[in-house]
Amino acid sequence: MRIILYTGKGGVGKTTVAAATALRCAQGGRRTLVISTDPAHSLADAFDHPLGGAPTPICRNLWGQEVNVLEEIRAHWGEVAQYLTALFASRGIDEVVAEEMAVLPGTEELCGLLQIRRHATEGRLDCLIVDCAPTGETLRLLSFPDAARWYMEKLFPWERRLMRTVRPAIQPLVDIPLPRDQVFAGIEQLFRHVEEVKRLLEDGSRSTVRLVLNPEKMVINEAQRGLTYLNLYGYVADAVVNNRVFPAALGERSLERWRKIQARYGEIIRQAFAPLPVWEVPLFDREIVGLPMLNRMAETLFRERDPMAVYVSEPVQTLRKDRQRYTLSLQVPFVQEKEVILHKLGDELVVSLGNFRRTLFLPRALAAAEAEGATVEAGWLRITFRRESGDAEAEGAPARSGREPKQPRGA
Numbered sequence: 446m447r448i449i450l451y452t453g454k455g456g457v458g459k460t461t462v463a464a465a466t467a468l469r470c471a472q473g474g475r476r477t478l479v480i481s482t483d484p485a486h487s488l489a490d491a492f493d494h495p496l497g498g499a500p501t502p503i504c505r506n507l508w509g510q511e512v513n514v515l516e517e518i519r520a521h522w523g524e525v526a527q528y529l530t531a532l533f534a535s536r537g538i539d540e541v542v543a544e545e546m547a548v549l550p551g552t553e554e555l556c557g558l559l560q561i562r563r564h565a566t567e568g569r570l571d572c573l574i575v576d577c578a579p580t581g582e583t584l585r586l587l588s589f590p591d592a593a594r595w596y597m598e599k600l601f602p603w604e605r606r607l608m609r610t611v612r613p614a615i616q617p618l619v620d621i622p623l624p625r626d627q628v629f630a631g632i633e634q635l636f637r638h639v640e641e642v643k644r645l646l647e648d649g650s651r652s653t654v655r656l657v658l659n660p661e662k663m664v665i666n667e668a669q670r671g672l673t674y675l676n677l678y679g680y681v682a683d684a685v686v687n688n689r690v691f692p693a694a695l696g697e698r699s700l701e702r703w704r705k706i707q708a709r710y711g712e713i714i715r716q717a718f719a720p721l722p723v724w725e726v727p728l729f730d731r732e733i734v735g736l737p738m739l740n741r742m743a744e745t746l747f748r749e750r751d752p753m754a755v756y757v758s759e760p761v762q763t764l765r766k767d768r769q770r771y772t773l774s775l776q777v778p779f780v781q782e783k784e785v786i787l788h789k790l791g792d793e794l795v796v797s798l799g800n801f802r803r804t805l806f807l808p809r810a811l812a813a814a815e816a817e818g819a820t821v822e823a824g825w826l827r828i829t830f831r832r833e834s835g836d837a838e839a840e841g842a843p844a845r846s847g848r849e850p851k852q853p854r855g856a
Contacts, residue, residue: 446565447572447753448646451686453657454667455579458688461733461742462657462726463576464491468736469743469752471507475571478508478564482557482586483578486511493735504736510560517556555635557586558642565645572753580671587678588803590643595804597636649681649758656718657686660710669717669779670799676761676776677796677803683757685718686746687711689728717779722756764808771811771830778824785826789816794828 451463460481467479478500481488488511489496494503498513557575564573577583646652654675658668668685675682690711691704715723726746733742743752761776777785777798786797792812794805814830821827 446568446570446651447755448561448565448575448652449572449753450575450577450583450646450652450654451657452577452580452583452654452671454664457657457659457664458726458733459657460487460576461491461739462655462686462688462746463574464488465733465739465743465746466752467507467509467572467574468504468739469747470572470574471505472740472743473751473753474506475753476506476569477572477574478510478570479574479576480510480512480560480564481576482512482553482560483576483582484514484553485578488576491734491739512553512556512560514553514556517559555589555639558589558639559635562638562642562645565642580667584671584674584678584801587646587675587680590639591678591803593636593639597633647679647681649683649760650755653681653683653755653757655684655686656682657688658714659689660687660707660714662710665710665714665717672718673777673779673798674801676778677798677801679762681758681761682721683755685714685721685723687714687723687725690725692727720757724750764811769832770817771814771832773805773807773811773828773830775826775828776824777821777826780821780824780826782819782821785819785821787816787819787828796826 449466451459451466453459460483463479467477470477479488481496486496488509492503492509494509495501496509496511498511498516500508500510503509557577561573561575564570577586656668656671658664672682691700691707693704711723711725724746726742729738729741731738733739763774765772765774773794775796780798784798788795788797789807792807794807794811794816796803796805811830814832817829817831819826819828
């Protein structure tokens with residue numbers, strides 16, 4: 446199953462682009478589902494067709510779905526959902542309110558990931574188009590597996606053992622329900638499912654992200670930051686959609702000025718996002734609502750292109766070895782060396798770019814190695830590690846690390 450995720454700043458038109466892509470795939474005979482993970486659903490409005498929490502037929506080969514978090518919790522969370530509801534209800538909170546409070550931070554992201562896994566596992570579709578939330582929420586969605594992995598490896602085993610030991614003695618003394626082992630088993634199963642989705646979305650041969658933007662400075666800047674963080678988390682972007690571009694002939698002088706401004710930004714977009722292809726969609730003379738207008742957008746967007754093709758599939762993270770030195774490379778376009786802060790704690794490498802942070806779990810070969818330094822070259826962050834002589838055999842291709850790395854801040 447081909448998976449395409451559309452994201453971008455709120456209001457750039459990613460929902461209509463996602464809907465048009467899904468329609469184009471379905472017209473090509475592919476069984477296609479377009480799913481919205483944005484809490485503020487507008488997918489049904491784009492199709493002018495009612496959608497629900499389950500796949501809803503729209504036309505031949507095309508289904509739509511808007512994820513309902515509460516329905517997902519009731520149907521698939523089992524012991525975990527029951528425990529959270531009982532916990533809040535035990536404090537005198539109304540049952541309906543307690544059910545709402547069980548939607549903890551990160552729950553919506555988790556539900557989106559589990560839906561992707563479910564459709565991939567069932568194998569009934571040829572293509573899954575995901576209309577993601579605006580950029581910030583999408584990054585939280587895609588970074589959720591890393592955060593969950595840290596919790597499951599560092600805290601979860603201790604919590605489970607501790608509760609199994611002390612629960613019989615403590616439960617009679619407190620007036621709130623303590624989690625049983627079935628709750629921990631449910632959390633563990635959820636984590637395994639999230640790990641499966643992570644591996645699925647990191648496979649650039651079948652899963653890619655497409656950035657939707659408008660030719661405006663703030664929108665372009667946010668898209669550049671979004672691409673940097675997508676690459677940092679190991680996801681592949683294979684195209685950029687430049688939406689709502691004014692056509693060449695507008696007639697009015699004031700609009701002609703805007704066309705020239707957009708043309709200048711269009712060139713900036715092509716240069717900034719190279720080598721990603723940039724596809725332009727014009728500003729239409731009416732609202733993009735309903736199948737006829739979505740079909741018109743799809744024809745303009747793709748022309749002779751196959752919407753399901755993978756246009757970029759290069760890995761965004763590599764590890765190379767040369768004798769006792771290892772080079773870990775991460776693709777981070779638009780980042781300067783002075784913006785990178787590294788911290789190595791045992792087998793964890795914390796990479797900070799501005800206000801964003803990711804924890805990388807290093808392979809055993811690097812857990813005992815010393816971080817020598819880091820450089821940023823041509824959009825790649827290269828971090829070098831060195832092991833003591835005799836700890837590793839010389840093998841593998843030499844790392845192209847360029848000049849000698851400087852000591853990273855905080856390392």
